[in-house]
Amino acid sequence: MVFSSLIFLFIFLPAVLGLYYISPRFLRNGILFFFSLLFYAWGEPVYVVLMIFSTLVDYLHGWLVDKHRGTAKAKIALISSVVINLTLLGVFKYSDFIIANINAVAGLNIPLPHLPLPIGISFYTFQTMSYTIDVYRGDAKMQKNIISFGAYVALFPQLIAGPIVRFSTVAEQLDHRRENPNQFADGIRRFITGLAKKVLLANSIGVMWDQLSTLDPAQASVLSAWLGFVAYSFQIYFDFSGYSDMAIGLGKMFGFTFLENFEYPYISKSITEFWRRWHISLGTWFKEYVYFPLGGNRRGQGVQLRNTVIVWLFTGIWHGASWNFVLWGLYFCVILILEKLFLLRRLEKAHPVVSHCYTIFLVLISWSLFAFDSLADGMRYLGILFGAGGYPLYNNLTLFTLASNGALLVVLAVASTPLGKNLAGRFLMAKGDTVWGSAVANVVLVFLFVMTTAYLVDSTYNPFLYFRF
């Protein structure tokens, strides 16, 4: 199931909220667990067993780590948990990739298994691993109640698309959270904002990307290609951060506080800053569980370089099982190293507009390694950006696309900055306790919600016009 669907909004959500709040406290984790399983199984009726399996495995391993704390057995349990989870991920996400590469290198012809990718496997395996690791390191106490643990693993707000919630972040909250009305209202606000970002903004600009990325050679132009990447940048940001907003908002409605996953990455003035604002939970996970254990920067520059490259190779491949994603990770790795060595100092001294343009430029180009299934297509598109192929600078289609989407693009640009949040925050601070101030604030929310519903109903609009032509 997805948040941006009518069945979630008008059937699932009322049901789970209703049941949750009329139930006594000791039943609440169970309700969350049950509904989360239902939520997941709705889209993944077969592979839901995989997630249950991962849950049982790590519950057991957590128990083993705790029981044998301080001995070698605990370490074995830890390694076993990591190995099992990575194997699960490796088999279901990377088997085609691995086998295809073995075939290419060894000249073999092993058939590819073509296993369908279970939804959210990249997220929940990382979450269950964080449990065993955090318990081993003493950053969190083992969760004795398997239902509560199951609720953590399957928690529907963040199961499908993150943020990746480390166990230590919510360990206390699983057992001791106290829902409160302010937090609930906060959650609603957050959820509706995220919903609007995804349905009204991301989906709309996504249409523009679809059109511009599939142009006939006769219609293509250099500026259209750049516009295309601008559209893609907005689409992926508003889609992903919208989802994170919805996850955080839903979490709040049930008394959970998750960490932020996006901090307005497009205002960054360096790639270093960009990656501190983009998909924060992934960066944190790799930092805590790969970079630091490998020594981080505490074992000299050579080791630090090695650790950085390893983390970025993993970051790249985490995003998808093909070489273009690995290259995407490496692309940023190289830039980050250069920035660390000397570029960052230059950027800090430069005019903020310059460093901002530098960042946006590098991000725009990076999509050529990310937005296309095939590396060849990505490289061809990149070529068009820089004049290859002899396309005109712009044409009528470019202007028409700009005219048609101009207002939307302005909205997207403004929404990529904290301006809206700051204005809303100040308004609520000043007028939130007055009747008309509350009314204004809520009218905006209702408007966003109503428009989102309209867009969602329209999604199956499919008029049949055949006989007319």
Place this chain on the structure above:
Amino acid sequence: MHGKMTTSVFILLLGTLSLVNLLTPVRSFSENENRYLQQLPEFSTNALMDGSYTADIDKFVTDQFAFRDSWVGLKTLGEVALGKESSGGVYFGGDGYLIEMFDTVNMSRYEQNLGHVAYFADQAGERMGIPVHTVLAPTAALALADNLPRFAPEVDQRELLCLAEEQLPGFVDVSGTLAAHSDEYIYYKTDHHWTTLGAFYAYNHWREARGLSPRPLEDFTKEILSDSFYGTNYTKASLYTAKPDTITAFHAKGQEPLQVDYNMGETVTDTLYAVEFLEQKDKYSVFLNANQPITHITTGNRNGKKLMVVKDSYANSFIQMAVADYEELYVVDLRYYKTSVLDFMEERGVTEALVLYNLKGFAADVNLYYLTR
């Protein structure tokens, strides 16, 4: 305070919409979309396992959402407010016009089709001495170009028409006469067809190409068939604030009694107008009963002239005038009629032929090959 208001408003909103949806009955057919709406799917373990059961329930909830059509219209209004200039392949044109987009053309297919018509005309001339005229009607995007949004990425229809002129000796270019009358009601505002008036101007231009003088408007009695016509563009764009169109019939004086025979005797009637369509959404089909494989019209004229029309739906509103000039007319739609038109013309002693399509449809048509049989 705003927090409490948020919570209560949200619960109220969610609760009301959920309840309303539970209580509204399930619809089976959507007039607006001209399709059957998703019904509650049948359960089967197979369907559950392969995901189709839950996917169908998702579709069911969306298709059956209360006041569906209003929500769809609301979305379009939102897009218009943001300055969007097209939706569903239709421009939001000036003066209330919804104009069909014509932004790509498959040139090789277009040229192939011109070739088929050229061959047909050639054969008709050589074998039977039958003159063949071709009218490729431009779409509203050309004739009403002033109403297009700025920078509309349109195909150059004039270029396509020039190409046709070069390749087809009997080509009749009606774009000029349509442009001359562009401030009149010559195309529907919510549909991709031309109005009867637009077809009338094209008809007169065709008469001139045959060496005849144009007929005055007074030669026809006008009858308003409907003033609540919402056409294809209305549905595609789902801009529900658009005003409806008026459909007018032009009755050619003195060509009664008419006999209209659909599909070799399947249905025989005495009128060109299938008025039952006026009660439905697809009102344009009132002309010649939507698209039939072959229609044979006998008029009250006794001039021995017989016309063969090979056509798409644009011709349906054109024939009303053409009946004034001929004793018999044969109207053929190549999507359904696949036997040799040339042989047919020879058997029936046809004296003239007309190929009449709208330019966009003609360029994409895959059935013109059958003309060469």
